[in-house]
Amino acid sequence: MFLRTAAVGGAAVAWFGGAHVRLKDDRWTPNQSFWVAGGRPAPSPPLRGERRADLAIIGGGVTGLSAALHALQRSPGLGVTLIEAKDVGFGATGRSGGVLGDGTEMGTPPGTEDNVALVEDLVGRHGIDCGLEREPAAQLDPYRYAVGLRRAAERLGASVFEGTRAISIEDGDPVVVRGGDFTLSAARVVVATNGYTPRLGVAADRIFPVHTCAAVTAKVPPEILRRVPDEIHVMTSGEMYMWGRKAPGGRVLVGAGASYCYDNGLFYRGGPALFPILRRKLLAAYPFLAPYPFEHAWSGPMGCTADQEPIIGSVSGAGRILYGGAYSGHGIAMGTKMGLFLAGLLHGDSPPAWLLRPTLPLPGEPLRYVGVNSIINLMNLGLYTMAKRD
Numbered sequence: 001m002f003l004r005t006a007a008v009g010g011a012a013v014a015w016f017g018g019a020h021v022r023l024k025d026d027r028w029t030p031n032q033s034f035w036v037a038g039g040r041p042a043p044s045p046p047l048r049g050e051r052r053a054d055l056a057i058i059g060g061g062v063t064g065l066s067a068a069l070h071a072l073q074r075s076p077g078l079g080v081t082l083i084e085a086k087d088v089g090f091g092a093t094g095r096s097g098g099v100l101g102d103g104t105e106m107g108t109p110p111g112t113e114d115n116v117a118l119v120e121d122l123v124g125r126h127g128i129d130c131g132l133e134r135e136p137a138a139q140l141d142p143y144r145y146a147v148g149l150r151r152a153a154e155r156l157g158a159s160v161f162e163g164t165r166a167i168s169i170e171d172g173d174p175v176v177v178r179g180g181d182f183t184l185s186a187a188r189v190v191v192a193t194n195g196y197t198p199r200l201g202v203a204a205d206r207i208f209p210v211h212t213c214a215a216v217t218a219k220v221p222p223e224i225l226r227r228v229p230d231e232i233h234v235m236t237s238g239e240m241y242m243w244g245r246k247a248p249g250g251r252v253l254v255g256a257g258a259s260y261c262y263d264n265g266l267f268y269r270g271g272p273a274l275f276p277i278l279r280r281k282l283l284a285a286y287p288f289l290a291p292y293p294f295e296h297a298w299s300g301p302m303g304c305t306a307d308q309e310p311i312i313g314s315v316s317g318a319g320r321i322l323y324g325g326a327y328s329g330h331g332i333a334m335g336t337k338m339g340l341f342l343a344g345l346l347h348g349d350s351p352p353a354w355l356l357r358p359t360l361p362l363p364g365e366p367l368r369y370v371g372v373n374s375i376i377n378l379m380n381l382g383l384y385t386m387a388k389r390d
């Protein structure tokens with residue numbers, strides 16, 4: 001119900017000629033997640049002028065940071081420059097629930113069985129302070145995880161520039177990435193922008209952003225909190241569900257919803273009903289949480305493909321510009337593994353074949369908007385489900 005209302009609301013705006021359709025809105029939804037409310041490190045200065053690198057990585061989420069770290073672990077001394085449009089962890093990574101799971105949204109395809117173990121290994125090896133818990137549920141603070149991955153990559157020699165947004169990528173030898181005030185040339189480029197990718201003109205017929213929401217309650221007394229499961233998973237239709245976890249400070253974090261904004265839009269207004277509906281869903285499952293209001297509420301873009309499975313691709317046959325992402329709602333551990341696969345691919349290792357599969361090409365607008373939101377609505381109504389792998 002929550003999902004249906006969110007998606008139908010968006011569609012109505014489009015069909016009746018509201019701002020969603022006409023606005024070529026280049027704003028991005030700010031990161032107001034619970035995790036960043038605890039404070040952010042001072043941003044690093046943006047890249048200006050001309051710079052050369054062996055490897056340029058675009059995007060400072062878990063995928064890009066893990067790719068930087070693994071590339072440097074394999075090739076110490078490699079010149080790695082990572083650029084991030086806003087600040088590290090700004091995207092889905094720093095807005096996620098921080099719930100860790102092996103596999104993907106759709107199952108456990110080869111090479112994904114040990115994704116959580118990889119996260120645990122990195123956290124231990126690099127001393128990342130991110131509140132990692134293994135029991136009773138595998139989870140962490142995803143924003144502090146991103147900041148820790150960044151510091152680990154920097155210690156190995158990576159240069160990270162925040163406030164540095166790529167505007168164009170020109171394939172060639174070298175590849176040239178341009179922004180408003182910089183030119184970055186590199187032998188190889190990894191595009192790790194997940195839901196933001198199609199607006200950059202990369203994999204636009206394969207990846208689309210779907211916005212989803214999360215919220216955190218006020219502090220709940222321990223005797224009440226004990227009544228909440230450590231892993232929340234409440235089905236709202238055959239396909240959709242409200243997920244959640246216990247969050248630091250004796251709070252409850254829940255999330256749900258899916259909505260596609262016109263033209264791969266990255267600014268999601270949500271709507272006045274969005275969080276009240278999420279709250280109703282929470283209270284329907286756990287009525288004893290009624291006295292504890294949401295204190296943080298936010299949304300973020302998940303990268304998705306038509307089959308809801310992640311992909312790795314190359315922008316041209318030359319293989320100089322690689323991209324990887326599209327985890328739907330299952331990307332913290334899988335995105336970490338993706339960084340390992342991308343770094344391996346740069347060295348000539350093949351990732352699992354399923355990541356290189358072709359995907360159903362997505363149409364342009366307005367068909368994309370109508371098609372994606374229609375499928376979301378059908379899923380919400382329980383009229384359409386996608387076959388899982390296992």
Ligand SMILES: Cc1cc2nc3c(=O)[nH]c(=O)nc-3n(C[C@H](O)[C@H](O)[C@H](O)COP(=O)(O)OP(=O)(O)OC[C@H]3O[C@@H](n4cnc5c(N)ncnc54)[C@H](O)[C@@H]3O)c2cc1C
Binds near residue numbers: 063088089092213326
């Ligand atoms: C609300 C929410 C809850 C979620 N909960 C979970 C969960 O509990 N567990 C789980 O496993 N997954 C969860 N996910 C999914 C998970 O967060 C993502 O799959 C994962 O974080 C993707 O990481 P990423 O690095 O590929 O992308 P992102 O974290 O989105 O990073 C991409 C980065 O690229 C930057 N960027 C974009 N364009 C440019 C450009 N042109 N130039 C430079 N930089 C650019 C962005 O600013 C961004 O920081 C959730 C997602 C959301 C939105």
